[in-house]
Amino acid sequence: MANKFTEEDDALLEELGVEVEGKKVASRTPREERIIAGFEEIQRFVDEQGRMPEHGEERDIFERLYATRLDQIRRQEECRTVLAEFDRQGLVDLSFVETEAVVDDMDDEALLAELGVEVDTPNEITKLNHVRSSADKRAAEEIANREKCEDFDKFKPLLDKVKKDLAAGVRQTRPFQTMAEIKQGEFFIVGGQIAYVAEMGEEFITEYDRRDSRLRVIYDNGTESDVLLRSLQRALHRDGTGRRITEPSAGPLFSDVSADDDLASGTVYVLRSKSDLPYVQENRDILHKIGVTGGSVEKRIANAKLDSTFLMADVEIVATYELFNINRTKLENLIHRVFEPARLEIEIKDRFGRPVVPREWFLVPLFVIDDAVEKIKDGTIGDFIYDPEQATLRPR
Structure with missing residues (x-):
């Protein structure tokens, strides 16, 4: 008869004085x-x-x-x-x-x-x-082996603009995925530095029958490296903070229709106040509140007359711009910095009688706001500031 007892069963039977035939194990x-x-x-x-x-x-x-x-x-x-x-x-x-x-x-x-x-x-x-691995070590050595970029002045404006675009939310960073993303003219973050692929040499086949190329990579600290494409790929994969920087045109920033893979981020809205304050009445046509919301604009303004942000009065929606793939907070801050010279300085009382200074109202014509939106679309908004005397956006 086959032995069906477990070791625990054997131990129990042994305690009871019962002999069990041991299972033979090779x-x-x-x-x-x-x-x-x-x-x-x-x-x-x-x-x-x-x-x-x-x-x-x-x-x-x-x-x-x-x-x-x-x-x-x-x-x-x-x-x-x-x-x-x-x-x-x-x-x-x-x-x-x-x-x-x-x-x-x-x-x-x-x-x-x-x-x-x-x-x-x-x-x-x-x-x-x-x-x-030995390949990882070679990749790290190539990335670390940087030299001073003698013609950095040629690349500095590009790198500075990318920084501005990132701060404004016009460009985004995405997790690095594949080697196919590494192309001439692309930007990455590796080793804490913004890296620009300035040149890409002829493709060749390695001893392991894999495609590779020699790159010239410029970093925002004024250095450069002569690195293999696969070495940059490994460095980006190994770097926990390694990222790809998107193009300003990567998906519609403002559009009535979003693509399937777009990240709907909210709406830029422009409001006009119905307040009976004398100063508001005098400048009603050019006094606008500019904000960004992730929800419905109608819900945002539903209780405007109870909110000091809206000058304790109802408002009308003048314009809206739906946006995708952009950071709402950064964009709103950028717009407010652009129109800072025309910010309304006014103190009102909130519903509890406390003095409040609203910060999102600007003496700016609507056509200039439209112009600002166009510059956000093409990624140049960070290079401009509003000129109240000329009622136009001018280069910084």
Whole structure:
């Protein structure tokens, strides 16, 4: 009769004075146990990924480790014999073996060393908290090896404008995804610096049959580097703050229709006050409140006559501009800075009788506000400021 007792059952029966026939288990050497355990990790990888582990500097370090370990297993008769009964996926197949190759028996630490990987804690191979492949190290060295950019004056205006666009929300930063995003004329954030791909050399094929190019990258601190495209790619992936900077035209900023992948951010609204205050009555045609809201403008102004922000009076909506892919707060602050010279300085009492100075009202004609919106669209608004005497936007 088959023995169906567990170890806990055996212990209980023994306490009761009942003898249980012990289950016979084939003993294995520690080396054989290690071979089986290592092979099971490879099997799990194949189950999860649906393919065998592969070599290559672009592969995950564990995949490279499994690929090297599998090569080692296939080339050793002892390993093939031990694993014969476990090889449900047909991984130990001699047809994969390169007959001219000879690999000695190596543990995981030795395998990692063979792969060019440094491990901080050799005894905890599976925890690999800090590992760097030789390719990663070369990438870091190339990025770090910067020189002074002798013609930086040519690039400084471009980089300064990108900073302004980011501050205004005209440009956005996005997580870096693929090598295809690295093109001449593109901007990135790597190592805490804005990087501009000024030049891209001829494409060539590496020893691993991969496409690559030599780049000239200019950084906003006045330095530059001669770096491989794949090195910049690795640096962006490894940098926790590495980002791609979008173009100003990346998606409609203001439009009646949004694309499927646009992020609806809100509405710029222009209001006119119905207050009976003498100064407001005298300047009603050019006195406008300019704001940005993420909700309905109608709801925003529903209780205007109870809100000192709206001069404790009802208002009418003069114009609205729907916006996408832009930071509302940054945009509103930028618009207010542009029209700062025409900001209304007026003190009113709120509903509790306390003095309040509203900050979002400007003595600006509507056509100038329209002009400002157009400059936001083309990404140049940060270069202008309002001139009250000429009633126009002029370069800073």
